[in-house]
Amino acid sequence: MGSYLLRRTGLLLLSLALAVTVLFVVLRLLGNPVYALINLEATPEDIRAASAALGVDRPIFVQFADYIGGLFRGDLGTSFSSHLSVSDEILRRLNVTVPLTLISFALSVIIAIPVGFIAAWKSRTWYGTAFSALSQLGGAIPVFWVGILLVTLFALNLGVLPAGGFPRRDWEDPGAALTALTLPVLTIAIVSGSELARYVRSATLDILDRDYLRTARALGQPFSTALRRHALRNGIVPVISILAIQLATTFVGAVVVENVFALPGLGDMLIAGIRQQDFPNVQGVLLFSTILVLVIGFLGDVLQRVLDPRLRSSLSGNRRGKVSA
Structure with a gap:
């Protein structure tokens, strides 16, 4: 029974890791979150400023590492609309x-x-x-x-x-x-x-x-x-x-x-x-x-x-x- 629990726990952790990765990648493939914060008349400078504010101007691997670090702290980020903690x-x-x-x-x-x-x-x-x-x-x-x-x-x-x-x-x-x-x-x-x-x-x-x-x-x-x-x-x-x-x-x-x-x-x-x-x-x-x-x-x-x-x-x-x- 002990070995089964170890295998089943390992499978659960693998599934969780896969779910976190897929959600992170797919949501970023569906759209750029910057466009939720700017209007139609935004200039290239406005877009760059919004990208820097959200941190999406950094490499995707750096963003993912920061996101994983936040998960271990129980931090799911901050809402764009309400500016409240998602958690x-x-x-x-x-x-x-x-x-x-x-x-x-x-x-x-x-x-x-x-x-x-x-x-x-x-x-x-x-x-x-x-x-x-x-x-x-x-x-x-x-x-x-x-x-x-x-x-x-x-x-x-x-x-x-x-x-x-x-x-x-x-x-x-x-x-x-x-x-x-x-x-x-x-x-x-x-x-x-x-x-x-x-x-x-x-x-x-x-x-x-x-x-x-x-x-x-x-x-x-x-x-x-x-x-x-x-x-x-x-x-x-x-x-x-x-x-x-x-x-x-x-x-x-x-x-x-x-x-x-x-x-x-x-x-x-x-x-x-x-x-x-x-x-x-x-x-x-x-x-x-x-x-x-x-x-x-x-x-x-x-x-x-x-x-x-x-x-x-x-x-x-x-x-x-x-x-x-």
């Missing part, structure tokens, strides 16, 4: 994005587990088929479409929930904050829960077809007892990695949905940065999101290895095989 701005906006992601993820799990289980257990009944069809439909609809439909129904037609926005004082009024997040949470949970339900259904169908479950039933154990003692313990392991992927997907979906509901989170910061050609903001949000997704995947993979004795034994078997060879 501080990201932390401030996480007050919206993190609750939106976690609440949406929790609700999607609550939706997916019973829907996926019933769709598999009662797959030959009409309601099992209906649950399966609904999960397929929910996962196929784009998340922004679901948001627009919910806004039309609950905000415009019924008038029971706000169409968008967030309290200026953030969470000083938890009731107002949760009300503002209700439609965004439902939007993400419907799509994310539908996708997760399909994985739960597939895992449950695989479990119901296993010999150990049929043997337990043949020995006289009730279905619920056999399922609890044998199936759930084996079935939860493959779902762990799926949950990690789904959590990362939920975070990405939250960044997208924030723009539909005008929430002041990371999604709003990213779109505003693109519109204003604010390279530090765009680079900071993309890098933070990439790192978070990679770390979630790493933790999910490691947790799956810890919980599954078969994976641990396979690793030990590989080591013994190498030694004996």
Whole structure:
């Protein structure tokens, strides 16, 4: 297990280094940040002065070295538009994005587990088929479409929930904050829960077809007892990695949905940065999101290895095989 953790950690660090390098290079290939600070009537002297102020008149390798040094200090640069620290701005906006992601993820799990289980257990009944069809439909609809439909129904037609926005004082009024997040949470949970339900259904169908479950039933154990003692313990392991992927997907979906509901989170910061050609903001949000997704995947993979004795034994078997060879 120790050697696996070392290899997996090395792969994570390599992925992080590659992500930092690609983002740095690609954003500079897409455009020159100098043009975000000058007007159409700028003279060559103005352009040179702006280049010197941003440090982009230096060789690209020197710029990259300075950027890496800033990352080790937790410095993602300074916004062109607001002149604020990008790191501080990201932390401030996480007050919206993190609750939106976690609440949406929790609700999607609550939706997916019973829907996926019933769709598999009662797959030959009409309601099992209906649950399966609904999960397929929910996962196929784009998340922004679901948001627009919910806004039309609950905000415009019924008038029971706000169409968008967030309290200026953030969470000083938890009731107002949760009300503002209700439609965004439902939007993400419907799509994310539908996708997760399909994985739960597939895992449950695989479990119901296993010999150990049929043997337990043949020995006289009730279905619920056999399922609890044998199936759930084996079935939860493959779902762990799926949950990690789904959590990362939920975070990405939250960044997208924030723009539909005008929430002041990371999604709003990213779109505003693109519109204003604010390279530090765009680079900071993309890098933070990439790192978070990679770390979630790493933790999910490691947790799956810890919980599954078969994976641990396979690793030990590989080591013994190498030694004996």
